[in-house]
Amino acid sequence: MVTPARGAPYVSLVLLVVVMVTLAATGVSLPPPPRGTAPTGPASHAPPPAGPGLVSDGSSSLPPGRTGPRSPDGDPAHRPVPGSADEETPARQGPPAPVRARGIYLTSHVAGIPHRVQQLVNHLGATGLNAMVIDLKDNSGTVPYPLPVPLLQEIQAVQPRIADLPALVRDLKSRGIYLIARIVVFQDPVLARARPEWAIRDHQGRPWRDHNGMYWTNPFSREVWAYHLDLAEQAVKLGFDEVQFDYVRFPDNPRRVAETAVLDNPDGLSRTQAIVTFLRLARERLAGRAFLSADVFGLTTTAADDLGIGQDFSAICQVVDYISPMIYPSHYYHAGIYGLPVPEANPYQVVKRALQDAKARARGTRATIRPWLQDFSLRIHYGPAEVEAQIRAAHEEGIDQWLLWNPANVYTAEVDYRAGLPGPAPANELGRVLILEYHNIGAQEGRWTRTPASFRADLERLYREGYRLISLSDYLRGRIDVPAGFSPVVLSFDDSSPGQFRLLEPGQEPPPPGRRDRPPPNPLKVGDRHIDPDCAVGILLDFCAQHPDFGRAATFYVLFPTPFGQADCWKEKLAFLREMGMEIGNHTLSHASLKRLSPQEIQRELALPQARVQEVLPGYRMISLALPFGEAPADRRPLLAGEHEGTTYRRLGVMLVGAEPAPAPASLAFRPDAVPRVQVFGQELDKWLSFLARHPQERYVSDGNPATLSFPPALADRLNPQSAEQVK
């Protein structure tokens, strides 16, 4: 017997019977039918708990202290925020921070049972998961807490299941958990029956029911939209980071709908237009306060049309922050899809192929793909191996966020949630460090120019391959602090060209959403001017915000009189870079080759920029020099320290132009007065990343402790004896 559900076109009769029996047993309560499978645990169809909710007595049953999740790489990317149980304000003030969410689903029943919530919080803490999806309105059309939406009371849609939802949200937020409110939209028996004029109706004018007996509201109805926008508003006020709409679609089996149902369509919209318009209104309503996501059928990633349900994958990607295709392998019934005779038996292949298609369709849109994966069993038993296979497939496709669905909220233990992620590689702190050197960021790729798209792709690749940003001064001081198994990378930018750091004109807004592949959620500003989202600083800060564990560091070798080309704001830019933790480096006064200058001339070339910088940043000392053209004088002493007209300088590092990864600070080859860099143009970065991937002995990999040195014994002859005492 096949018993598919939610993501599937057809819900089984078995499920329907379960739902109807429960309905009869509880009198009024219609608990959410599972969308993944028939329930396997006792909790999924339990009646609303009679006992107190999680925090009903005013104190949390969750233990205090740091139980917040860590990201799977072991880096505390999402630090738990301090929270207090007696706080009356919402958990968050201001916009949420983007997070790579890896999470689980909770029904409102389970969310109302303190020891179950505790178990799931523990599961997150133990595994590095960091997100929870909690039902705010489920398939029963009911809401688990009396929210101040008048229509909720009028249609009697409140079924108290969570004693103190605001306190629950605060509690979970204080543990650093990213919270998503799931709202089932157009399948809604309560609203459809209470307001038949807003429902899909049969030819007799009664609320229509689909082949599973479920009632639907009319996705063309602006009144139905307004109701759900009000619920989304409440989710934001409660402190949820994100609102996720499910059943944001027309009923499946469109032929049956066409033959038996009546849908008022006053605006004459297409199905896709209706869904996208609703989501766009939601985005406008939530803008800057919470992220918006939509659950869509798994097949939308691959289908040629909207599946007859209004879910056009690319169109939805234009209006949501996250899109969650429900790519449960068990819901691909049709033998032969992706060339697989039994898709359910090939979780890895199904997820991989579906996500490859999804990526192609999401390209150039604002949406991040965050699939729902299957942690339940249907015809074939799904254990750790099957769950892990899906996660590995996602990670291999570069998709590092996902949600696990289990209708009973019982999640498989012993799953390696890091499957398919790089590392942790064995430590090699005598390997080489990538110090990247960029020049122009501009429209035409060339010998001295990287396009914004290429720069973004560089960052993506570095991040994906286990590189984490460190500052140049940390490299020069031998203080490399990245998590165990990761490799450091330094970014440097020469010549302060306009494309590196450009501000838009006063009053000018960045391009509107939808026209860019990844617009910053909150456009960055210097003073009252926006940072051009296509300049290096805009791209870098946006990327670092999206990937908090990447770090944030770079060195800018500026040229005077006007670094970055905008005379009216270069001082503000330098101050901003410092505020952001970036470093300013010396690139001489006139970009002269120092090769043939006298020691006095060299000191003038190096001291005057120091004086200019200190006019803007009092007391700031540039600790590195990038040699123009990479050319150094025979006598290097004036490069490292000198004086001119009262301005002194002393530096730790002299950077070359090109041409290879730099030696580890603890290695004999390390020379602070001649530090090589990799110039990024054409295939240079690809060449070196591939080289370091193929030659682990050459790649610096951290042991996670900046105070100790770890490396393979075979490399011992590279060690600088001065660093020997740090050896583990």
Ligand SMILES: [Zn+2]
């Ligand atoms: Zn230069």
